[in-house]
Amino acid sequence: MxxxxxxxxxxxxxxxxxxxxxxxxxxxxxxxxxxxxxEIVRIYVDNYFSEAAKKSENNEFLYTLGGEFSDATYSExxxxxxxxxxxxxxxxxPDVEFSSSENTLTLKYAEKxxxxxxxxxxxxxxxxxxVITGRKRDxxxxxxxxxxxxxxxxLAGDRFQWIAFNSATREFFGTGxxxxxxxxxxxxxxxxxxxxxNNRVGAQxxxxxxxxxxxxxxxxKSSKGDPIxxxxxxxxxxxxxx
Numbered sequence: 017m018x019x020x021x022x023x024x025x026x027x028x029x030x031x032x033x034x035x036x037x038x039x040x041x042x043x044x045x046x047x048x049x050x051x052x053x054x055e056i057v058r059i060y061v062d063n064y065f066s067e068a069a070k071k072s073e074n075n076e077f078l079y080t081l082g083g084e085f086s087d088a089t090y091s092e093x094x095x096x097x098x099x100x101x102x103x104x105x106x107x108x109x110p111d112v113e114f115s116s117s118e119n120t121l122t123l124k125y126a127e128k129x130x131x132x133x134x135x136x137x138x139x140x141x142x143x144x145x146x147v148i149t150g151r152k153r154d155x156x157x158x159x160x161x162x163x164x165x166x167x168x169x170x171l172a173g174d175r176f177q178w179i180a181f182n183s184a185t186r187e188f189f190g191t192g193x194x195x196x197x198x199x200x201x202x203x204x205x206x207x208x209x210x211x212x213x214n215n216r217v218g219a220q221x222x223x224x225x226x227x228x229x230x231x232x233x234x235x236x237k238s239s240k241g242d243p244i245x246x247x248x249x250x251x252x253x254x255x256x257x258x
Contacts, residue, residue, distance in 0.1 A: 036114050037065075037087050038137060040173030041121060045131035054078065055208075057193070058132060060085065061172035062145040064251060065092070068177055068193055070209050075217040077209065080179060080191045082170075096179055098211070101186035136173035141227055142198040145170045147254050149231070150247030157247065162254050169248060171196065176205065192216075201225060203234065 043056035056069040066082035081103075083095030090112045097103050111124040121132040146169045147162045164184035170177055177193035194208040203225040210216040216239060223236030232248040 037085070037121070038172055040135040040175035041132035042135055043130055044120075044133045047128055057135070057175060059170050059172050059175050059177055061143060061170060062250070062252060063087070064145040064168070064170060066170045066177045066179060066193075068191060068209050070214070075208070075214040077191075077211040077214060080177070080188075080211070082179065095183045096181040096188060098188040098191070101188065104183060104186045134173075135175065138174050139172070140198045142171050142203065142225065142232060144172075145251040146232055146248035147251045148246055149249040149254055152245035157245075168251060171198075177209070198225060207239075
């Protein structure tokens with residue numbers, strides 16, 4: 017009985033740790049100074065995270081980074097870093113503090129200390145970390161096998177970000193993000209970050225979505241107005257099959 021109780025406590029502890037991280041966060045303080053003139057957002061879900069930054073005044077893209085994280089003994093392993101690609105593959109183990117009263121997360125790295133404020137913990141049918149595994153062309157679905165080069169899309173806490181990169185060559189191809197809704201088969205993106213053209217910030221894109229057999233079927237028109245039909249798979253599941 018004693019061991020059963022211990023096992024349950026361990027499971028609950030792991031679940032609560034994951035729940036504390038999951039969602040979207042905004043950087044509000046770094047090394048004791050308030051963050052000004054920049055908007056920096058992190059998204060955590062399914063043991064993956066992304067971080068993106070832009071200038072507040074003109075929406076100029078600054079950088080993005082992210083990768084896998086462990087919430088048992090907190091660590092981050094960097095899969096992509098547009099600003100400092102030499103750090104790809106590195107693992108960081110900052111000290112972590114949560115404040116439920118202030119709704120904040122503090123990360124204490126060797127070289128910096130950051131305070132993040134929770135934006136949202138909301139979940140919906142598309143909450144998760146996804147990787148593209150199929151795209152329709154000329155009426156036929158072409159399967160895509162994710163590897164070192166991949167496009168991921170992470171959604172949690174009413175925020176989304178997609179990132180295209182190659183973790184082996186350390187190349188970064190592009191990113192975009194913002195807030196979103198996913199209701200009644202309609203997926204709507206409100207763009208507030210776009211690395212390739214900051215003039216796209218403020219645009220709203222509407223798509224149809226359906227989750228079938230654990231895969232996200234995404235259809236509509238791209239930001240250029242071209243018809244698209246994409247299939248996204250759960251990140252962990254797609255890589256387990258390779």
